[in-house]
Amino acid sequence: MINMKTEEVIENLPELAKNLKKHREVLLANLVMIGEIPSPTFKESERLEFLLDRFNEAGLTDSSIDGSGNGVGVLKGTKGESSILINAHADTVFSSKTDHTMQVSSDTITGPGVADNSLGLAVLATIPYILKELDVELEQDLILLGGSKSLGRGDLEGIRFFLDNNSFQISQAICIEGVELGRLSYSSIGMLRGEITCRVPHSYDWSRFGDASAILTLNEVINKINDIRLPKRPRTSIVMGSIAGGTSFNTIAKDATLGFEIRSESQEVVESAGQTIQDIVMEVSSKTGDDVELDIFAKRSPGGIPYAHPLNKCARQVMKILDIEPRLAPSTSELAALIDKNIPALTLGITHGDRIHKTDETIQIEPIYKGLAQLIGIITAIDGGHCA
Amino acid sequence: MLELQDWIDKNTYHHSQFWDLKKLVETKEKLGLKISLCLPTLNEEKTVGKEIIIFKSELMNRYPLIDEIAVIDSGSEDDTLKVAKNYGADTYLAADILPELEPKKGKGENLWKAIYQLEGDIIVYVDADISNIHPRFVYGLVAPLIYREEVKYVKAFYDRPLAFSGNVRASGGGRVTEILVRPLFSLFFPELTAIIQPLSGEYAVRREVLEQIAFPIGFGVETSHLIDVHHKFGLEAFAQTDLDKRVHENKPTISLGKMSFGILQTFIKRAKTLGIFEKAEHETILRQFQVTKDQYEQNLIEIVEEERPPMIEIEQYRKKFGR
Numbered sequence: 126m127i128n129m130k131t132e133e134v135i136e137n138l139p140e141l142a143k144n145l146k147k148h149r150e151v152l153l154a155n156l157v158m159i160g161e162i163p164s165p166t167f168k169e170s171e172r173l174e175f176l177l178d179r180f181n182e183a184g185l186t187d188s189s190i191d192g193s194g195n196g197v198g199v200l201k202g203t204k205g206e207s208s209i210l211i212n213a214h215a216d217t218v219f220s221s222k223t224d225h226t227m228q229v230s231s232d233t234i235t236g237p238g239v240a241d242n243s244l245g246l247a248v249l250a251t252i253p254y255i256l257k258e259l260d261v262e263l264e265q266d267l268i269l270l271g272g273s274k275s276l277g278r279g280d281l282e283g284i285r286f287f288l289d290n291n292s293f294q295i296s297q298a299i300c301i302e303g304v305e306l307g308r309l310s311y312s313s314i315g316m317l318r319g320e321i322t323c324r325v326p327h328s329y330d331w332s333r334f335g336d337a338s339a340i341l342t343l344n345e346v347i348n349k350i351n352d353i354r355l356p357k358r359p360r361t362s363i364v365m366g367s368i369a370g371g372t373s374f375n376t377i378a379k380d381a382t383l384g385f386e387i388r389s390e391s392q393e394v395v396e397s398a399g400q401t402i403q404d405i406v407m408e409v410s411s412k413t414g415d416d417v418e419l420d421i422f423a424k425r426s427p428g429g430i431p432y433a434h435p436l437n438k439c440a441r442q443v444m445k446i447l448d449i450e451p452r453l454a455p456s457t458s459e460l461a462a463l464i465d466k467n468i469p470a471l472t473l474g475i476t477h478g479d480r481i482h483k484t485d486e487t488i489q490i491e492p493i494y495k496g497l498a499q500l501i502g503i504i505t506a507i508d509g510g511h512c513a
Numbered sequence: 514m515l516e517l518q519d520w521i522d523k524n525t526y527h528h529s530q531f532w533d534l535k536k537l538v539e540t541k542e543k544l545g546l547k548i549s550l551c552l553p554t555l556n557e558e559k560t561v562g563k564e565i566i567i568f569k570s571e572l573m574n575r576y577p578l579i580d581e582i583a584v585i586d587s588g589s590e591d592d593t594l595k596v597a598k599n600y601g602a603d604t605y606l607a608a609d610i611l612p613e614l615e616p617k618k619g620k621g622e623n624l625w626k627a628i629y630q631l632e633g634d635i636i637v638y639v640d641a642d643i644s645n646i647h648p649r650f651v652y653g654l655v656a657p658l659i660y661r662e663e664v665k666y667v668k669a670f671y672d673r674p675l676a677f678s679g680n681v682r683a684s685g686g687g688r689v690t691e692i693l694v695r696p697l698f699s700l701f702f703p704e705l706t707a708i709i710q711p712l713s714g715e716y717a718v719r720r721e722v723l724e725q726i727a728f729p730i731g732f733g734v735e736t737s738h739l740i741d742v743h744h745k746f747g748l749e750a751f752a753q754t755d756l757d758k759r760v761h762e763n764k765p766t767i768s769l770g771k772m773s774f775g776i777l778q779t780f781i782k783r784a785k786t787l788g789i790f791e792k793a794e795h796e797t798i799l800r801q802f803q804v805t806k807d808q809y810e811q812n813l814i815e816i817v818e819e820e821r822p823p824m825i826e827i828e829q830y831r832k833k834f835g836r
Contacts, residue, residue, distance in 0.1 A: 150600065154570030157563055161645065182575075226644045226760075229562035231592070231599045 131509030134261070135502055138446050141259075142498035148255055152493065155179065156247035157229065160239050163221040166279040169271075170194055172215050176250050176271045183253035185269070193286035196271035200253050200263070202508070208266040209507050210298035210468070211252065211500075212284060212459055213245035214275035218482050235487040240478035244303030244488055246271055248475055248497065255497070263508045268293055272459060280318075280423040281462045288466050297436055297507050298470035299500065300459045303488060304481065306496045307449050308474035310456035311437050312429025313464045315395035317387045319421035321346055321406060323370075324380045326416055340370050342415045343381040349405040350385070353398060359390035363398065388457065392426055425457045428464040436469045436512040443502040447495050469512075473500060517707045517800075517811060524664075524752040525709070525809055528653030534576040537652060541578060541659050548579045548655055549633030553623035555587040557641040558596050564639070564646045565600040571648040578652060583631055584641070585610070585623040593641075605630055619730035620714075628723045637717035645760040654717035657752040665722045665750040666742050670710035671759040687712065688766075691801070693773050694736060697780055699799045701789045704748045705739050706800035709809065712736070712776075715756070722746065732772045733779025740783045 134141070164172040173196035180188035180198030188198040196215065202208075217238030219225070227236035236243075249269050256263075268291075273283035288295075302308065323342040347365060355361040363385060370381025387402075389395045403419055410417035430437055432453075444451050456472050463470035475496030478488040506512050531537060541548065550568060554561055565582060572578040584597040584604045594604045608616040610626040624638055635658050639650050654667045690712050698705040705711065712735050726741040728734055742750055764772075784790055799814045824830045 148574075150566050150570040151574055153566045157567060158647075227563060228559055229566060229596075229600075230558070231562070231596050 131505050131511060134505045135443065135446065138443065138498050138502045139448075141501065142447060142494045145255070145494040145497050148251070148258060149490070149494075151254055152247060152251045152497075153229070153234065153490070155250045156234060156239070156244055157227045159247050159250065160227045160234075160236050160243035161225045163219065163223065163225050164215055164217050164238070165220050166216040166274055166276045168221060169215040169273045169283075172246065173271050173273065176215070176246060179250040180253065180269065183257070185253055191287060192290065193283050194273035195283045195287050196273075197287065198253070198269040200256070200267040200269065202263045202265040202267065204264040205266045206294065207296040208268050208293040209263070209504060210268045210270060210293075210295045210463075210470075211249060211301065211504070212270040212272055212298060212463075213249045213301045214242050214272045214283070214459060215246055216272075216274065216276050216279060217241060217243065218276060219484070223484060232490050233487050234490065235485050237484045237486055239486050240303035240476075240481055240488045241486070242301075242303050244475055244493075245301040248301050248500065252500075255501070259501070261501070261505065263504070265296065265508050266293065267504070268295070275459060278422050281459055284459045284462045285465075288462060288468075295468050297512060298463045298468050299503060300456075300463070300470065300472040301500065302458070302472060302474050304476060304478040305452065305474040306476050306492050306499075307444065307452045308472060309437075309440055309444070309451045309453050310460055310472035311432070311434065311440075311453075311470070312455045313425050313427060313457060313461035314455040315387075315389045315392040315427040316423070316425035316457040316461075317395050317399045317421055318385070318423035319402075319419060320382055320384050321402075322380060322382045322416075322418045322420070323409075324416040324418075325377070326414065338371075338378045339381040339415065340378040342409060342413050342417065343368070343370060343383055345409050345413065346405060346417065347383060349409065350402060353401050355389075355398065356394060359394060361387070361389035361391070361394050361398070363387050386457075390427055390455075425461040426465065427455075429455070429460070430469045434469060436471060436507070439506045439512040440471055440473070440499075440503050443499055443506065447499055447502070449495060449499060471503070473503070475500070517704065520704075520707050520748055521809055521811065524657075524707075525755070526653070526657060526752065527755045528649040528757065531649075531652055531656035534572075534578065534648075534652060537656055537659060538576050538578050541655075544659065546635060546659065547633045548635045548637065549627070549631035550579045550582045550651060551624065551627040551631060551636055551638050552582070552584045552597075552602070552641045553587070553620050553627075553638065554584050554589060554593045554597070554641045555620075556589045556591045556593060558589070558592040560644055560646070561593050561641045562596040562600055564641055564643065565597055565602045567646050567648060568651060569601055572651055578655065579637070580633060581631060583627065585627055585630070587618055587620070587623060617730045621728045621730040621734035624734060625728035625730075628720065634720050635717055636720065636723060638715060640714040640761070642761045643759055645758060649756055650715055650759075651717075653754040653756050654715060657754065658717055658719060661752070663749060664752045665719045665746055666738070666752075667717045668708055668710065668739075668751065668753045669713045669715035669756050669759075670708075670753055671713065672755065672757050689769050689773050689776065693776060695801065696799060700795045701784060702740060702743065703796050703798070703800060705743055706811070707748065708739060708751065709753060709802055711739055722750070729775070729779045732775030736776050737779045737783060740780075740787075744787065 162172045176196040185198040219237040223237050323339040365385045367384035371378030387398045406417045406419045460472045476492040582602045584602045598604045607623045610630045657664045657667045729737050797817045801812045803812045
């Protein structure tokens, strides 16, 4: 910090939160324009080009789209010996066919993906502008990463590519999510994500079983997964998050798919539950004669920084000053990729929202200023060497 | 009549030609121009906030192209004014401007009162019901006025991707434009057919022009502007900018009937004043538009409505039926 001392910034955070309202239109305009560009996983390029335009307009050198389609901008620090990475994933769960019109009322903005993660990306786009307006100059380089291919089958491909191939000395990192303000994730849990697909084989003898149906077979699989005994400690759960199958009321379903995730504080438990599901799949397949297929496409290992890590302490202190109630929760998002690279990192939320992942996903505008002040506070604290 | 294709080539722009906002703002400042944005509203709470945020951020904070954003409202019953005020627009009730005049209710009233209330040398009017709003809706219209002194009135047109095949597709306005206004202009004001979307609600105009033309209060305001500005300043005063896609709620046919009725009244009034109907001959060429790659071209179709007399006047007929 050159123009202002870290302590000064931290002490003045509540004041800063109020002053950030001045930049409301710039942030919200970025949010609306970003949010209206559809950005399903693997198709984030248009959204990231917009981000790059913003970086270029803000005079960020070395802005580019990297080999994995990430949008990267670098706000040069005065010393630049090391770098702080700020990351927001650019993809959303909505398809390009969804109407992405954003609606702005006096206190809220509504539209698909506005919270997850158009707001995160809009913050990334606006940070250079705000730091300049606040006359904040950092010593370290600030790397702004709009990550591609993060969600679902993207499996953090974008950020992993960046971490494998960049030449920066990244000291610490912050991942930004639109919601929830107060979120403080500093560890990743073990995770295994996959799909189970049941198909009635073409050669099926239709005369023998009037009740043949991929949905019934999948139901069998689900019942068996539900019977898996999971330990209370380490905490473990199996989320059966999505289901699809069949075509109409009166046609036997030829295929059915379950999307699930095993999550646990222990890697061993994740793997053993994964093995049990593998066994269930084989058992049901041989009993019913249907094709039952297990596809595991994402894995995470548990890890992260301890509760008492200076970065963590620092974040809690900033939140306390801003009167934000911290909600500690592990994460399986980009944080996991940073943990794998032993980079101390946090995930933060910016505001409150609801109806997440619905087309009328909504965020509140007023808490954003606190969310931004929190981010700026933590960045300046890291830059001032208080978090290592 | 001017060579219309020549006019179209010289005066038709695409907003992307004006991407360099820094240069645009520098030129504006050098000329000492003041620019006002007017959003006429009636129950537009769903879209007005977004418009203000985007124009304020992009064209006031980042690039100071516009000097004021004003919402002039016809008496909305929803939260239009509250939302607009919240995001920092100047808000006015049309009835409160020039209160000594008998108030009238209609979009044209708001546009007209903006001339009195706003300070700009240029006023740019943008409808408040556009859901895919973008800064181009303003800079695309203002830029020809900043770069070309002789241009006085810049009209928007939009891409309406109707069914098309090969490289050529029909282009033009909405239903009322193609069914009513374009045929009328082709008949009586063929030069005005060079305006691709005569009814678009977005335009930027110099004050010196606005203060000299009358404003129908209702649906006829765009049509009358074109006829009056053309009459006073000629086609050379116009330019038009392609603003790509504009998304808004589609109106049912019955509403288009009302709109057409208003436009016809305005048209007839002006045609009478200008003595157009007294002319012995009118044109027989319908002028429509098509796009070939990036080129806008007029498509001239000769339509002569020949007539047969009443059968009773035909000798053979009378002979056959003994009449």
